[in-house]
Amino acid sequence: MIIEMNNISKVYQTGNVEFAALKEINLKLKRGDFVAIVGPSGSGKSTLMNLIGCLDLPTKGNYLLDGREVKHLSSNELAEVRNKKIGFVFQAFNLLPYATAFENVELPLLFAGVKSKNRKERVHEILEKVGLSDKMENKPTEMSGGEMQRVAIARAMANDPEIILADEPTGNLDSKSGAAIVDLFKELWKSGKTIIVITHDEKIAGQLPRIVKLKDGLIESNGYAN
Amino acid sequence: MKLSIIISVFLRDFRKQKKRIALTLLALGWGTISIMLLLGFGEGLQKQMTLNNKGMGENITILWGGRTLIPYKGMGKGRRIHFLPEDAEYLKKRVPEIDLIGGEYSSWGIKLKYGDHIFTNHVVGCTPEYESMRNFIPQNGGRMINALDMKDKRRVAFIGLKLKEKLYGDEDAVGKQVFVNSMPFTVVGVMIDKLQNNSYGGMDEDVFVMPATTFKAMFGNQYLDNIVYRPKNVSENRLVFEKINEALAAKYKFDPNDDEALSDWDTIEGSREFNNIMLGIKIFMGIIGGLTLLIAGVGVSNIMYVSIKERTREIGIKMAMGARKSFIMTQFLLEAMLITFSGGFGGMAISYIMTESFKRIPIDSQVLTFLGRPTISLEIGLIVITILSVMGIFSGLFPAIKAASVNPVESLRYE
Numbered sequence: 005m006i007i008e009m010n011n012i013s014k015v016y017q018t019g020n021v022e023f024a025a026l027k028e029i030n031l032k033l034k035r036g037d038f039v040a041i042v043g044p045s046g047s048g049k050s051t052l053m054n055l056i057g058c059l060d061l062p063t064k065g066n067y068l069l070d071g072r073e074v075k076h077l078s079s080n081e082l083a084e085v086r087n088k089k090i091g092f093v094f095q096a097f098n099l100l101p102y103a104t105a106f107e108n109v110e111l112p113l114l115f116a117g118v119k120s121k122n123r124k125e126r127v128h129e130i131l132e133k134v135g136l137s138d139k140m141e142n143k144p145t146e147m148s149g150g151e152m153q154r155v156a157i158a159r160a161m162a163n164d165p166e167i168i169l170a171d172e173p174t175g176n177l178d179s180k181s182g183a184a185i186v187d188l189f190k191e192l193w194k195s196g197k198t199i200i201v202i203t204h205d206e207k208i209a210g211q212l213p214r215i216v217k218l219k220d221g222l223i224e225s226n227g228y229a230n
Numbered sequence: 231m232k233l234s235i236i237i238s239v240f241l242r243d244f245r246k247q248k249k250r251i252a253l254t255l256l257a258l259g260w261g262t263i264s265i266m267l268l269l270g271f272g273e274g275l276q277k278q279m280t281l282n283n284k285g286m287g288e289n290i291t292i293l294w295g296g297r298t299l300i301p302y303k304g305m306g307k308g309r310r311i312h313f314l315p316e317d318a319e320y321l322k323k324r325v326p327e328i329d330l331i332g333g334e335y336s337s338w339g340i341k342l343k344y345g346d347h348i349f350t351n352h353v354v355g356c357t358p359e360y361e362s363m364r365n366f367i368p369q370n371g372g373r374m375i376n377a378l379d380m381k382d383k384r385r386v387a388f389i390g391l392k393l394k395e396k397l398y399g400d401e402d403a404v405g406k407q408v409f410v411n412s413m414p415f416t417v418v419g420v421m422i423d424k425l426q427n428n429s430y431g432g433m434d435e436d437v438f439v440m441p442a443t444t445f446k447a448m449f450g451n452q453y454l455d456n457i458v459y460r461p462k463n464v465s466e467n468r469l470v471f472e473k474i475n476e477a478l479a480a481k482y483k484f485d486p487n488d489d490e491a492l493s494d495w496d497t498i499e500g501s502r503e504f505n506n507i508m509l510g511i512k513i514f515m516g517i518i519g520g521l522t523l524l525i526a527g528v529g530v531s532n533i534m535y536v537s538i539k540e541r542t543r544e545i546g547i548k549m550a551m552g553a554r555k556s557f558i559m560t561q562f563l564l565e566a567m568l569i570t571f572s573g574g575f576g577g578m579a580i581s582y583i584m585t586e587s588f589k590r591i592p593i594d595s596q597v598l599t600f601l602g603r604p605t606i607s608l609e610i611g612l613i614v615i616t617i618l619s620v621m622g623i624f625s626g627l628f629p630a631i632k633a634a635s636v637n638p639v640e641s642l643r644y645e
Contacts, residue, residue, distance in 0.1 A: 054639045059549075059550060059642070060639045079555055080554050080555075080556075083552050083553060083554045083555070084552065086549070086550060086552045087553075088552065092550045092551070098546075098642060099547075100544060100547065111548070111551050112551045115548075115553050115554070116552065159551070163552075
């Protein structure tokens, strides 16, 4: 199991009002899983993504990432997990607006302390893989949405993480570019990555081998397609 | 993070909040200029005063005989202590730490006459050692009195620059005669123009110097008016005085613990005190300048806070990509330092240009001879750089801590 969540709860407190975004959920993901997490808004999808991505810690329960209990990790260790084990892809792309495609993809490599020469090779390699070798020196403002998302995926891949965590990756894209992004995820899955896609697009979810449905902070269904 | 990215982020921010950064840079420059000029003014004042102090002589002590206050060996109190001409030689033998020593006679209201110019003046009889001790330095073509003059009791004179102008006007004085109470003397030297802001018995520009032996022969004074000496080692000034005190106490039979038997003016001690006072003035000026600069520091903090608010998403992205908190902090600290030093170095450059051009303005006034001109030294530069660094770190630190505590979940929320 690469991801093992036992009785995970996440409670947000605003003043005296408590809101349970996740209620004692259990979720296990195997290495090489390709999962869609679906559900209406407010069902706890984003909260689950933040917990899986170690951007946030659960209020209760255990989360073992690759066998390590996340709540025992220091802030530097969490940073390292986000840097090396997980690659994030966001709906709003979240590229640094003032940096070129090259510099954006280079960012996780910088944080990992990779040497300049190796960084350059690696960035070239991945940008080629996502088909953007010719846009290397372009800034996000000079690219289309589909291209920006491919830069974001390349950035997520930079340190060759085991898990790709995508939050509504096609939400801001037209259907054609969206389909191309899904194809890119499929390729990555075939190369052995564990991929988690949060979406409310039934068409995309339907293409994936496994679907986890969330509703009101609970897992409604969890199963593999045929 | 590459420096180029930090700089490009800084430039992007600069374009976004041009006015705010420009005003902050202005405040930093202004603060730096005020601290630099205040310190530079203090430095110039100290240099000028030190130079003026040296006019009377460097590292010398002037010694006068006093009146005893403690009865000693059967002699009552209130006895006057006088120095004899041979005391200088006696002390030199008894106290080997003395570098130079000489006795001095002086007399007021002596009639000087050259041609139609007649007036009364101050006349001094001293030894050749005064050339070095009291900076009685001759102009080119002249000389100070020498050992041969002393031995032969020659009627030769060394005169101050102002006195020379009074006696001879624009004429050359060396070789000319002058009558002292109707006795003819030959001028052998005229003193150079020198700065002097303290004196005993008249300014040196008015002085009329003759050999001490000639003075004694002419006026018949039994006692010296005072003795001037310089220790070999500046740090031994008090020790030398104690030894002289003992030697004279033994000779003139007064209690060595009698503070009134001798009186001394120790210019080494004086310049030490002066340096301490100047240090105090400089610290005070530094604090005033520092406070001006502090306001600019608050400005830096302010724009850093605004910048963080506008860049929470960027911080969140970096954290999601695996940036450690320390990295985020370093980035904001560096930015604060970059702003601080941009303004600071600008201010330093302007202050330097200002003081350098002020030095070149050819005004000659009494105020400037007293106050000197603002001078910027390496020391001041280092002090200001240190203050700027400390301020840059502090004005960046709190915003940086805030930046590092940004919650990535919050900052990555959908737009």
